[in-house]
Amino acid sequence: MARAAITVIGAGPAGLAAAVCAAECGRRVVLVDENPLPGGQIWRAKKNLPAIETEPWRRRAQAAGVEWRTGCQAAQATPERLWLESAGEAETLAWEQLILATGARELLLPFPGWTLPNCCGAGGLQALVKAGLAIAGQRVVVAGSGPLTLAVAAYLQQQGARVLLVAEQAAPMQAAAAALLLFSSPARVRQAWRMRDALRGVEIQAGCWVEAAEGAERLQRVRLRRGRRRWSLECDYLACGFGLRPNSELGQLLGCALNAEAGLQVDRWQQTSVARIWCAGDASGVAGVEAALLAGQIAGYAAAGRQDLAAAFIARRDRQQRASRRLLRRLALRQELRRLAADDTWFCRCEDVPIGEAQAYASWREAKLQTRCGMGACQGRICGAAGRFLWGWEAAGVRPPIVPVRVGTLALTETGEAQ
């Protein structure tokens, strides 16, 4: 059993920044992350190569003595300890202060064919390519909503994919306004210019969405809709995500309150409703990488008791968060997306529950009990969020383990003993 002063969960931008700032204040910091290399989703490493953006933070973290736990997942928590698992090895870790930087995940919505092989989330396909999937020369349709789809399309194009179309579901005026908002800060301008270069020649349609994915063994074509126009497009991959939702499970397990965006509620110092627990980045409400870096620095300094240093970042964080919220409001999901799925479209792909079966129930709880939707290996992360969008179903409480782990990991006592 190891002891820790400040424990940071998640080594994306928010977690890296938080760990660095807390450690630079002279505090002992342990940084826990599920991936082998830092960067989280947005700065995901390519195979063994860390993303360039992580470099300055990695150097500072190293200099300040941050201890890394890579390839390590937190499965359960009490106010004193975390249960961790890495490569089949389990341990419990004592924590004094906890900074949750657990990021966000994609919202996937069911439409006919969405579970066909080669249909992925937008970030999902990007992660596959970074893990080694050969995408060069492949025909890709990127669809859904949000800034992530554009970034993914740009990335795939840079990797040699043939991105045939980027379909943004928001109406053209809304999407155009959102695009303008992308230029609301110098960093965003640079980002947008890089993206524009990469996307040169790629067709981008607003007010356009995928109605169905078709193919025998795997994806062969998508059926698209824009206004009254419907057409088909042959392709090899579909990357389709409808924006991001906060990963709030660990905080919920520890009793932290949620905010209106289903993220963890935080105060101006990034402190959650529970003492000694802080949250930074998309886990407290999706706001993008710049806001995450600023919030991470605030959380790191504040957790180390240096509110004086944290204060310098507050105004900029608030500006970034406001800008992101304005942008995301423009991209609100359209009603038609609620009616795409047919009765036999899978709702829960883990437990093979079709839409027609699930929607017969009045609540998530009742549907879960009777159909087992949400009870499989993804623990309802996909269908739970879809059910909330489709039918307004309230999420159920969080139960351990928050990620599937070995039975032996939960068999550890608080003091980390196996017997």
Added chain:
Amino acid sequence: MAKPEAWDVAIAGAGIIGCACAAAAAEAGLRTLLIEAGVPGGGTTAAGMGHIVAMDDSPAQFALTRYSQQLWQQLAPELPRQVEYERCGTLWLAGDEDEWRLAAAKREAYRAQGVPAEMLDARALAAAEPHLRPGLAGAMLAPEDGVLYPPAAAKFFLDRARARGARLLAGECQRIEARGLRLRDGTQVAAGEVIIATGTRAAELAPGAAIAPRKGHLLITDRYPGRLHHQLVELGYLRSAHALSEDSVAFNLQPRLSGQILIGSSRQFGAATAEVEPAMLARMLQRAIEFMPGLAAMSCVRAWTGFRPATPDKLPLIGPVEDPPHVWLAAGHEGLGITTATGTAALLLAQLTGQAAAIPYTPYLPSRKTEAVLEHA
């Protein structure tokens, strides 16, 4: 809503007990109303394992569980696929020679009651369940035991009741009134008879009903088809079920039709919240891993808790309350409510309609003298 005297029977609580009673009442031709505050089958029913088991802790318990098990077997052809009823049998595991002798005595007790049971020696046990640790003395197999998925079973009874004219009303029962019930929202329900089937909360409507919540933990694994074939229970389980004060754990493993494995069990009195307690969970899982070491490396997806409605003598309360008249209890089934839902409904309806019952119901009458049965194992 209900006009005065519209209902012959109003049942508080749509767990598996309330739903089974509703189905039996509706089948008897009674105009039946079922009242539930939450999701039908969403309380203790949803938290339970769904082990259909003949349990010989006491003669009365054995009689009720065996009778109920036979009723389940009769129902089997009608149960929809979702109920996942499967007669997989229970293996009562003997860790050493002492427990082997206990198992042999248990087999004799089963046989004396005409319940099939057979002994598996160490080698036969290893062949039947190759993932158990080596060195166990053997087991007693109860081949007629089975498993099912409780929420779907509750829904089966609910659907059956509704098909025969019963209605489900969303609402929370606040108190019993003369010839009926009052709901928390002020609604008055007029009914000739009232059945209280609210499990751990029965005493709120039936003051004096000696039922205490007894917390339990369960955990379910990912899918491992073919890894487990029988429900496995350590013979020491009865010791755990007996302990009336101390927290206890016992090895109890169930194969699900999905290939998932349910791991139990724990028992706690006086637990304040429904949260999973890592220490208790760890203790329960360590016990399971002692019996089946390979469990440690298996992936698990979910742990949860539930509260068993426990009575001091570990028998349910089935029959009229002492006062007022026309009020009945069907509650207090501890960890056996899924098994005994069928028998409970049959015995209660027999009393309510004045019909002959298939087994004596006096051991379960709420008016019996309930003294704590102290640990004897």
